[in-house]
Amino acid sequence: MMNGVLVLCDDLIFTSKVTATGRAAGLAVAVARTAEAAVRRAAAEPPACVLLDLHNDGLDLTRLLTELRAGCPTMPRVIGFGSHVNKELLDAARLAGCDLVMPRSLFRKLLEGSLVEWATPATS
DSSP states (O other), rough: TTOOEEOOOOOOHHHHHHHHHHHHHTTOOOESSSSHHHHHHHHHOOSSEEEEEEEEETOHHHHHHHHHHHHHHHEEEEEEEETTTHHEEEHHHHTTTTTTTEHHHHHHHHHHHHHHHHHHHOOO
């Protein structure tokens, strides 16, 4: 899944929209509902991109990013999204090392036009 997308989100309706958008763009899309499942999945099939719902229950973002770095041969691009009113959470995600962080509303707006770009492995 090197050109694929891993979605970490426990909101089934939102996950369905992201999955459908990715598959319509010809991308392999895997879904994890917990950080532990995401780390296992990424280690088994390293994605090019992780789409991360910052409001996922029990999410320890620093631990997740550390485990992704340790388990993947190349660190996937991490796109975090969350509530626009929770500026502290969005700022913390930037500080923790997410490549791109945005409010959920902007994520929804950009998803269709940007997903393929986000899922394209960066070249050195």
